[in-house]
Amino acid sequence: MPDARVRTRFAPSPTGALHFGSVRTALFAWLTARHAGGAFILRIEDTDQERYIPGTEALILETLSWLGLNWDEGPEVGGPHDPYIQSLRIAVYREHADTLVADGNAYWCTCTPARLAAMREEQRARSEPTRYDRRCLTRQAEVAVERANGIAAVVRLRMPDGVSEWDDLVRGHVSFNNADIDDQVLLKSDGFPTYHLAVVVDDHLMEISHVIRSDEWIPSTPKHLALYAAFGWDPPRFAHVPAVLGPDHQKLSKRRGARNVLEYGELGYLPSAIVNAIALLGWSSGDEQEVFTPQELIERFTLERVNSAAAIFDPKRLDDLNGIHIRRMSTDDLVEALEFPLPGTSKETRRQLIPMLRERMVTLADATRLCAPLLGEIKLDESVEFPPKKVDQATAVKMIDACIEAIVDGGLDNHAALLERLRAVAEAAGVKPRDAFRVLYIAVLGSPTGLPVIEAMMFLGKEKSLQRLSDARARLG
């Protein structure tokens, strides 16, 4: 159902590069917007000055762009709700916090961190939930004096009584008893808002219709709902997507080695394959299709089909999908994509290589290894048996001599004739072609495996091929 009113956002904090977990959340939000024909907004949540890591903001934009997750409003492109960087919107949050205090939905608090810590410790000891005891709420006149005297103060949400509940698009009905929920700090003593205040104010002001975020936010949602109610605003729909776990069953995190998604590009993974792989982490189409282009994903994706259980990322699955996406690429696109793994080659050279390469790459980087014997000299590897197993010296000599002879006679243009002639020699020697041909692979490529040998020789040309064959012939004695 096209619905231009659907507005989703991805709101990362610039505290590090994006990993598969965060990118998947971004993807789900992007797909939801694109599926509906709505808008996708990017907002930078940099309200924590302590954790800010310079440069990561640029990294985030680069990652999303590389993956093709384009945003309609946000950094670089602007939009009607500019700025989209929270540290530039401090006045807005401050104003809203004042309103909350004026209406009695929030209050100033001057409790010290030390008192708070002691309080929580006692609560734990009594098996009670840890939450602010509202000491300052009962002494607001004194707090006002303290503030006037320059004592550090924060604004806390006055969590209402009752129950908080909502129908989560992936979880279904969720409810919390408000008595278990803390009076959250909304404005820190440094004047910056906490996430909770900023996210609600911005999501409302930016007209976000669907808040799609990771499920670690579930316990905070009652606080957000209380804020919407306090402001008199309609809350958005919520969709809490499950976590992505690493092979150790722990949540993906930078510490513990979760890779920066951009690194996958350097390793030769395609954006479309990565998008496909992470979409399948928690989402399924409902039929048996598992290979999707980004466009197909846009058509098929709905939040209702997102699974609520955490998923472990499987690199093998990405490899499989990457190979499939490479095989489905057009030759022109491959010519471009191969420039990085095959530096210094011409477009024409890459075009010639592609037919041999296409079915053999898991990542684009495999092209480097596979093409090395064709683009440079072969390296003699001591560990490569020559002649190979199941082939005796005499047969090896016959294969090489026959190959040299055939090339001298007929050149390299007639692929079929050359193949036929070599097969005949192998059979006459009583050796299976599969074994006998290994001799040629080692001679021409330096390895018993690799690109198809006749095609490789055609690429190398007559002179170079003959040279390698006679070098190998000499090694056989």
Add this chain to the structure above:
RNA sequence: GCCCGCAUCGUCUAGCGGUCAGGACACCACCCUUUCAAGGUGGUAACCGGGGUUCGACUCCCCGUGCGGGUACCA
């Protein structure tokens, strides 16, 4: 401690009271084959445990267990 969530092959998942529990990755075998791949065919492999509800539970309810998350003047 307190609160919340999740639970099907090793992994990602389908399933929405009655199925031989399906697919994909990985793995194994075979076929194809100039190597390696790719492709094709087949195979091994799962409903966390215990109670209910029901004529009948993977499916609904409860308890337990396990795992994850929250519990901050971090997001």
